[in-house]
Amino acid sequence: MQETVDMRNGRDKIGQAGAPRRDGGVFTQSSSSSATKSLWDLKVAVIVDRDDDGERLVRELQRLRCQVHHEWPIPPQIPVHYDAVFCTLSADLPQRLPWIPGEPGAALVVIDRGDSPLDLKLLHNCAAHGVLHYPTTTRSVQAVLSLARSHFLYERRLRGRIDKLDESLRTMRSVERAKSLLMRVKNITEEEAYNYLRRQAMERRVTIGAVASAIVDSYDLLS
Amino acid sequence: MTRSSNTSEPWRVGVLFSRSGFMAVIEETQFRGTLTAIEEINAAGGVNGRPIEPICYDPGSEASAFGRYAKKLMVEDGVSTIFGCYTSSSRKAVLPVVERLNGLLWYPTLYEGFEFSPNVIYTGATPNQNSVELCRVLMQTYGTRFYFIGSDYIYPRESNRIMRELIRNSGGSVVGESYVNMGAKRAEFLPVMREVKRAQPDVIFSTVVGDGTVYLYQAYAELGLNPKMMPIASLTTTEAEIRAMGHDVGEGHITAAPYFQGIGNERNSTFVRHYQKRYGEDEPTNMCLEASYFQVNVFAKTLEQTGSMDTEILRSSVMGSEFEAPQGDVVINPIWGHADLWTRIGRANRQGQFDLVYESPSCVRSDPYLLGYGRSLRQRSLELT
Numbered sequence: 001m002q003e004t005v006d007m008r009n010g011r012d013k014i015g016q017a018g019a020p021r022r023d024g025g026v027f028t029q030s031s032s033s034s035a036t037k038s039l040w041d042l043k044v045a046v047i048v049d050r051d052d053d054g055e056r057l058v059r060e061l062q063r064l065r066c067q068v069h070h071e072w073p074i075p076p077q078i079p080v081h082y083d084a085v086f087c088t089l090s091a092d093l094p095q096r097l098p099w100i101p102g103e104p105g106a107a108l109v110v111i112d113r114g115d116s117p118l119d120l121k122l123l124h125n126c127a128a129h130g131v132l133h134y135p136t137t138t139r140s141v142q143a144v145l146s147l148a149r150s151h152f153l154y155e156r157r158l159r160g161r162i163d164k165l166d167e168s169l170r171t172m173r174s175v176e177r178a179k180s181l182l183m184r185v186k187n188i189t190e191e192e193a194y195n196y197l198r199r200q201a202m203e204r205r206v207t208i209g210a211v212a213s214a215i216v217d218s219y220d221l222l223s
Numbered sequence: 224m225t226r227s228s229n230t231s232e233p234w235r236v237g238v239l240f241s242r243s244g245f246m247a248v249i250e251e252t253q254f255r256g257t258l259t260a261i262e263e264i265n266a267a268g269g270v271n272g273r274p275i276e277p278i279c280y281d282p283g284s285e286a287s288a289f290g291r292y293a294k295k296l297m298v299e300d301g302v303s304t305i306f307g308c309y310t311s312s313s314r315k316a317v318l319p320v321v322e323r324l325n326g327l328l329w330y331p332t333l334y335e336g337f338e339f340s341p342n343v344i345y346t347g348a349t350p351n352q353n354s355v356e357l358c359r360v361l362m363q364t365y366g367t368r369f370y371f372i373g374s375d376y377i378y379p380r381e382s383n384r385i386m387r388e389l390i391r392n393s394g395g396s397v398v399g400e401s402y403v404n405m406g407a408k409r410a411e412f413l414p415v416m417r418e419v420k421r422a423q424p425d426v427i428f429s430t431v432v433g434d435g436t437v438y439l440y441q442a443y444a445e446l447g448l449n450p451k452m453m454p455i456a457s458l459t460t461t462e463a464e465i466r467a468m469g470h471d472v473g474e475g476h477i478t479a480a481p482y483f484q485g486i487g488n489e490r491n492s493t494f495v496r497h498y499q500k501r502y503g504e505d506e507p508t509n510m511c512l513e514a515s516y517f518q519v520n521v522f523a524k525t526l527e528q529t530g531s532m533d534t535e536i537l538r539s540s541v542m543g544s545e546f547e548a549p550q551g552d553v554v555i556n557p558i559w560g561h562a563d564l565w566t567r568i569g570r571a572n573r574q575g576q577f578d579l580v581y582e583s584p585s586c587v588r589s590d591p592y593l594l595g596y597g598r599s600l601r602q603r604s605l606e607l608t
Contacts, residue, residue: 094298100290101298102319125298127323169337169592170384177388216391 039145040065045079047071047087048111053134057086057111060141082106084149086132088113094125101127107152109144171209178212181219233276234269234532236261236522237296239307239317240515244284245406245433249511250309252463253331254279256508256515257306259498264519270526275519278302282313284406284433290316297324303532304329306519309511310405310432311335311377318343327534329522331514333458333480335381336591342534344541345561346518346553347511348481350385351590353458356566357479358389360581361456366425367395372415372439375402379430382458385593386428398422407435412442420446427455436460437468440476450475454570461509462575470575480510481564482550483577491549507575508549514562517548521555553586561589 044066048054054072061068069082077098078085084107087093099105109130112118123131130148132140175197182193197215201208240254241247258277265274278300282288289308296302297320305321306329308314314330321328321342328340333347361369369390373379379402387397399422401415412435419427431439436459443455456477462484465473484495484507494516495508525541526532543557554563563586569577 094294100294100320102321102323121301125324166337170381173384173388173593177391216387 035146036064039149042066042083042149043069043081045069045071045082045085047074047078047085049088053136057132057136057141060136060138061145063138064142064145080105084109084145086111089122089126091122093122097126101125104152107148109148171207171212174209174212174216178215181215231273233274234526235276235278235300235302237293237300237302237305237307238277238279239282239289239292239296239305240309241284242281245435246284246309248434248437248467249432249461249463252509252512253309253515255502256331256512257519259501260516260519263497264523270523271530275523286310286312286316289313290320293317293320297321297326303327303534304522304537306331306515308332315377325534327537329518331518332511335378335385336593337381339559339591341538341560343560344518344555345591346514346521348458348564349561349589349591350382351593352481352564352566352587353479354382354386354389356581356583357456357458357477357568358386358393360568361426361477362390362393362395365454368398368424368426369395370398370419370422370424370427371400371430372419372427373402373430374405374407374432374435376405378432382430383428398424403431403435406433407438409438409441412438413445416442416446420448425453427453429455429457430459432459436464440468440472444472461511462507462577463509463512465571465575466507470573473571473575474573476571477568477580478571478577479566479568481567482510482513483567483569483579484508485576486550486567486579488551490547494549513549517546517553521546551586556589559589559591561591563588
């Protein structure tokens, strides 16, 4: 069974859902900070049984103005193209994830229904960004979504940074070589050579590494 | 995992080498090297009384399959140590998995360097252990004009970048550069070879890997070119590829490697004898096989001390450790987790073996980011200190 629930329907229910709980909507309502806003319009796949807890989770996510897509039972492959995935923890969840650990496609929150012993190894293997324990509360849903999302993004930024560092280490060598070539051929100082490279890069709107490689390569061809 | 020593439960490890597809020619030998070591260790009573149990998958020369199988090994089979990978693309596919789940990949293949992962032990050569010396020998013996031929993926492109730098800084030049697709067919190599013939270089530097190696050297032979005048030099053409192309085809060509079957020492003779007893008298050993073999032994020796497969414990214990490998004494460099290996340059003979042209006086410290070596080859002695 699949359905995509429009978030506006959900928001009408704010009153009924939040009222009985002390940690309910009252506090969240007051803080529509930028942090809360960053969760607006997130596409969230929710893969849970639609029991009371499941219903509550969907409602809380809608209240946070997420675009909720519900699915149950767990499909053989967890859907891609969502910002976050909430999925009931099952023994074969790692195999159902469409990505390899270390290259996740979405922030993953696993749901612990609390009806069997907690399997830490399984949690590790899911490489999840957060865990939500039943019964859920407004606070716990908001906190786990926010943290999972920020962990996911942080991981992605770090990976990007490492890729860039690797690339920079390589291009630094080209820049050094291009610099010494320029110094020799044009009979200029190191600083002038570097400025030349930078100017060329800016004019051509390419990286300084690309200019350096081009110079080194073409020099190889000329000689 | 750490627990008591009075269990006979096996130590489970993962093994990922292609036994099918265009990389099988070399990865099959790495697979055998791994199993030979495991069998030897188990025959001698295992590690602390427990046997090593390999769980093996065949990724079929497809890089993404390496990533999937690494995940399967760690998630479904509960393995934390994996021996495997030949190509850089396959290593890069396994990397995110072992990094996220905190596994340990033992990588027994030379590669282009410029990488450091706390979740990998690198036991193959990096450019300062093969390219630097190879470049010097080639320029002294054959001349200064090079032609590059490579398979089209990370390793050849990066190796050529480094080789180009070495050549240029020593006053040589690169007169041409061609790439063929991974898994290219035989017919694709003749036009490339004709192009080389026209360019008349002094040396052909090849970074072609897998079945392509065989086609390349055969195309060379077909055009009647003379290895005495214009040899193919390589970092990857081992005894395995020479055997596959034919001893007459390989004769006279040059390879730089930490290990050749023909190096004379007692440890190596025992290793070769043992291997051939298991797989056949005419089965040669090679550098990738040797690295696969010794890294399992380094692992076992470390495990004996730690009694734990925990990645953190294994890794911190293996860093800086020394081992007597068939190639000679090697060290897992404590800074980089890359092995300090021997530098050797060999010329293939009619028997499909390599005659030594150069040998370093001891193992050469690994320098994956090429920080320590000088800009020109004259300063090469620095890295040996």
